[in-house]
Amino acid sequence: MLQDRLYYQDPYRTSFTTTVTQHSVDEFGRPFAVLENTAFYPTGGGQPHDTGHIADIAVVDVEEVDGEIRHYLENPLTAGGTISAEIDWSRRFDHMQQHTGQHILTAAFVELFNYPTVSFHLGRELVTIDLATEHVSNDELRAAESLANAIILENRLIEQKWVTQDELSAYSLRKQVSVDEEIRLVIIPNFDTNGCGGTHPSSTGQIGSLKIISTEKQKKNTRIHFVCGNRVLRQLGVVHDELTNVARLLSAPLGQAADATQKLLDAQHSLEKQLEAVNEQLLDVEASALAGRKTTVIRRVYSGRSMQELQKLARKTLALREQAIVILVSEDGEKLQFVASRTNSLTPDMRTISAIALPAIEGKGGGSASTVQGGGTRTMPAEDLAELLERSIPVHA
Incomplete structure (x- = not known):
C-alpha cells in the first residue's frame, strides 16, 4: 500500500535498511534496483525525485513504473539481501519547503482573488505556478505573498491523512482529487485542504519564507515564479552580489545605485540624441x-x-x-x-x-x-x- 512507504510514514527519515527484491537494467540500459520498501521519493505530482546512495552507489533517478519504484543507479548493484540506503536530506527538505510553499501560495490566490492554479513545476532554481487568469496586478502579487508568509509565520501544523472516496465529503477540497483509492490529503487547518502525493514538513514555519520573483504571460494564464526557504536566502545573495557589483561600477553607495543608474541612462540618452543629430x-x-x-x-x-x-x-x-x-x-x-x-x-x-x-x-x-x-x-x-x-x-x- 502507498501509505506503507517509508517516505510517507516519516518524510524526515534519511537512512534505512531494506531488502533488494530486484536489480536489473531498463530498455535504455540504465541499471536500477527495486527495494522491499523505500524512503526515496519517486518523481510525481510536480515534485522531483530524491537522490542519495544505496550500498554506497549513487541514486541518480527514482521513478514509479507499473507500481514498482525503480532506483536508477550510477553503477549496477551487485549486492543482494539486506542493504543500507541514505537519501540526500538537503535536496529532500528543499523539495518539502518548495512544494508546501506552493500549496500555500496557490491557496492564497484562491482565497483572495479566486485565481485557481492550473499547473505547478518545481525547478532546480525557481518554482512556478500557472494561474487561470491573464493578468495579475502588482497589488495582487503583494497581497498573496503577504498572506502566504503570514500563514508560514503562524507555524500551523500540517496534517496528512489517508481517506476513502466516501470520506471525502467531510472535507472542503481546493480541487477534485485525481485518484479513487488510497487518497492522501495534505491539510493546513482553516486554510487549505488538497489531495497530494508529495512530501511535506510537519508545520508551515519550516518553510521559512516565500518570495515571488517574477511573472510572465503563458497563453491565457499568468505564470508566477517564486522561491521558498533556503532558496530565498540564495536569491537574496545573488541579487545583493549583483547590486554590489553595479554600485561599484557606478562608483556609488549600494543604496544609491538606482539613482546613479538613472543619471547614467539620462546621460546616455542625451549623448544618443547628440550623436543622432x-x-x-x-x-x-x-x-x-x-x-x-x-x-x-x-x-x-x-x-x-x-x-x-x-x-x-x-x-x-x-x-x-x-x-x-x-x-x-x-x-x-x-x-x-x-x-x-x-x-x-x-x-x-x-x-x-x-x-x-x-x-x-x-x-x-x-x-x-x-x-x-x-x-x-x-x-x-x-x-x-x-x-x-x-x-x-x-x-x-
Whole structure:
C-alpha cells in the first residue's frame, strides 16, 4: 500500500535498511534496483525525485513504473539481501519547503482573488505556478505573498491523512482529487485542504519564507515564479552580489545605485540624441556631395552601412536633384544590401532592376515603382552589384 512507504510514514527519515527484491537494467540500459520498501521519493505530482546512495552507489533517478519504484543507479548493484540506503536530506527538505510553499501560495490566490492554479513545476532554481487568469496586478502579487508568509509565520501544523472516496465529503477540497483509492490529503487547518502525493514538513514555519520573483504571460494564464526557504536566502545573495557589483561600477553607495543608474541612462540618452543629430548632419553633407555629381545615375558602394542609412541617404540625395537615379550598395561580411531610387520626374520602374538583381544575390526585397531595396548573399563584389543594378535600368532619363 502507498501509505506503507517509508517516505510517507516519516518524510524526515534519511537512512534505512531494506531488502533488494530486484536489480536489473531498463530498455535504455540504465541499471536500477527495486527495494522491499523505500524512503526515496519517486518523481510525481510536480515534485522531483530524491537522490542519495544505496550500498554506497549513487541514486541518480527514482521513478514509479507499473507500481514498482525503480532506483536508477550510477553503477549496477551487485549486492543482494539486506542493504543500507541514505537519501540526500538537503535536496529532500528543499523539495518539502518548495512544494508546501506552493500549496500555500496557490491557496492564497484562491482565497483572495479566486485565481485557481492550473499547473505547478518545481525547478532546480525557481518554482512556478500557472494561474487561470491573464493578468495579475502588482497589488495582487503583494497581497498573496503577504498572506502566504503570514500563514508560514503562524507555524500551523500540517496534517496528512489517508481517506476513502466516501470520506471525502467531510472535507472542503481546493480541487477534485485525481485518484479513487488510497487518497492522501495534505491539510493546513482553516486554510487549505488538497489531495497530494508529495512530501511535506510537519508545520508551515519550516518553510521559512516565500518570495515571488517574477511573472510572465503563458497563453491565457499568468505564470508566477517564486522561491521558498533556503532558496530565498540564495536569491537574496545573488541579487545583493549583483547590486554590489553595479554600485561599484557606478562608483556609488549600494543604496544609491538606482539613482546613479538613472543619471547614467539620462546621460546616455542625451549623448544618443547628440550623436543622432551629428549623423544627420554628416548624411546631409554626404548627400550634397552625391547630388553634386554631374550624372543622372548616382552610384556609390559602402561597407557596413545599414539599410536605414542607405534609404535615408538616397532620400536626402534625391531631394537635392530635379532628375536623378540613386543606386547605393553596402557590403557587410557575407551580405549585400542595396537601395535604388529615382526622382518623380523620371519614369523607369525600379522594380524591374530589383527583379534582376535579387536572384543574382539569392536575396529578398520589395518596394515601389520609384524605390526598391533588398538584401542577400555576397555572391559578387558590391561594385559588381551596383553595376548590375545600373545596367538593368530600362530607360535612362
